[in-house]
Amino acid sequence: MVATAVTGPADNYQADFERRWGHLRRARVRALAWLLDAPDLLDAHDPHWEGRIASLGPVTFETERWLTELDADPAPLDALLGAKMMTRLGLYAEKLMALYFAHQGRLVAHGVQVRAARNDTVGEFDFLLDDGAGGLEHIEFATKFYLLQEGVHGQLADSFDAFVGPNLADSLGRKMRKVFDHQLELGKHPAARDVLPRPVTSAKALVKGWLFYPAGTYHELALRGIAARHCRGFWCALSELDRLEGDRFLVLPRLRWLAPFSAQSATWMLDRSRLRAELEDHFAQSNGPVLVSLVGEGEGRIVEFERGFIVPDDWRTRAGERGAAPTV
Numbered sequence: 641m642v643a644t645a646v647t648g649p650a651d652n653y654q655a656d657f658e659r660r661w662g663h664l665r666r667a668r669v670r671a672l673a674w675l676l677d678a679p680d681l682l683d684a685h686d687p688h689w690e691g692r693i694a695s696l697g698p699v700t701f702e703t704e705r706w707l708t709e710l711d712a713d714p715a716p717l718d719a720l721l722g723a724k725m726m727t728r729l730g731l732y733a734e735k736l737m738a739l740y741f742a743h744q745g746r747l748v749a750h751g752v753q754v755r756a757a758r759n760d761t762v763g764e765f766d767f768l769l770d771d772g773a774g775g776l777e778h779i780e781f782a783t784k785f786y787l788l789q790e791g792v793h794g795q796l797a798d799s800f801d802a803f804v805g806p807n808l809a810d811s812l813g814r815k816m817r818k819v820f821d822h823q824l825e826l827g828k829h830p831a832a833r834d835v836l837p838r839p840v841t842s843a844k845a846l847v848k849g850w851l852f853y854p855a856g857t858y859h860e861l862a863l864r865g866i867a868a869r870h871c872r873g874f875w876c877a878l879s880e881l882d883r884l885e886g887d888r889f890l891v892l893p894r895l896r897w898l899a900p901f902s903a904q905s906a907t908w909m910l911d912r913s914r915l916r917a918e919l920e921d922h923f924a925q926s927n928g929p930v931l932v933s934l935v936g937e938g939e940g941r942i943v944e945f946e947r948g949f950i951v952p953d954d955w956r957t958r959a960g961e962r963g964a965a966p967t968v
Contacts, residue, residue, distance in 0.1 A: 674899035679869040694844035775841035784849035806929040874948035886934040901944040
């Protein structure tokens with residue numbers, strides 16, 4: 641993974657999203673719009689990925705109209721998601737994408753488990769889509785949030801494993817090795833024949849998400865294999881909180897991590913001192929980083945203009961101790 645300089649001014653994805661989708665008011669519909677329209681996380685054209693990265697392409701006018709209709713009448717979306725409170729962000733995003741693929745008329749099945757025996761699960765097909773030629777396109781879908789570690793001497797590391805999950809249990813490198821070596825190979829497993837109505841003719845990964853860079857660096861970096869226009873934010877330690885711009889903040893619940901935040905009002909908005917107090921209380925009980933949205937007024941609404949993870953002060957040390965895994 642080679643770092644290069646980004647030319648020209650940094651894009652503000654939040655502002656772009658609000659210009660295009662600011663008319664959408666329902667959080668679930670905004671999340672779906674983000675999944676369909678957000679830049680891919682990975683560069684599908686980079687040879688590193690061997691042509692195995694999927695892309696949805698530009699949102700069509702028909703899809704824009706459909707999203708607007710869903711915002712006015714979300715009954716189909718609400719019926720799919722159900723009344724039960726959902727906590728898993730990946731499942732939430734997958735259900736939203738299932739609605740889209742079904743609306744396209746391409747969805748054959750999703751969440752199809754493959755078992756070699758009754759209690760031996762080999763894997764699961766996220767989405768099986770009609771490929772238009774009598775076969776199936778297998779789409780492995782992921783929404784991921786990774787923080788780029790700093791090097792020992794403040795230099796940024798040069799491996800996909802340097803992008804780590806907030807809780808340090810995962811990395812971009814580890815995730816993509818699993819996707820390439822196991823999940824995208826599922827259609828070739830002998831046990832898959834029992835659940836596949838047609839042959840799988842192609843298998844690709846569709847990866848959406850946000851990457852978070854050490855505060856002060858994230859507008860300057862472009863990394864080979866990562867899509868140039870990917871959604872990006874910052875991360876900093878609690879002790880560095882005073883470096884943040886703005887004076888109004890929101891702690892984002894997990895199901896609001898996808899699209900930039902927007903609401904008519906936000907009673908849970910915090911000033912800097914209250915944010916610090918809440919974070920100190922959180923870190924006294926948990927070492928998990930917290931995603932914070934920096935917000936302001938936008939056409940009579942509260943809108944996000946930047947976002948980032950605030951990590952406990954020992955996070956850098958723990959991230960450095962997690963050990964280097966082989967690069968993808």
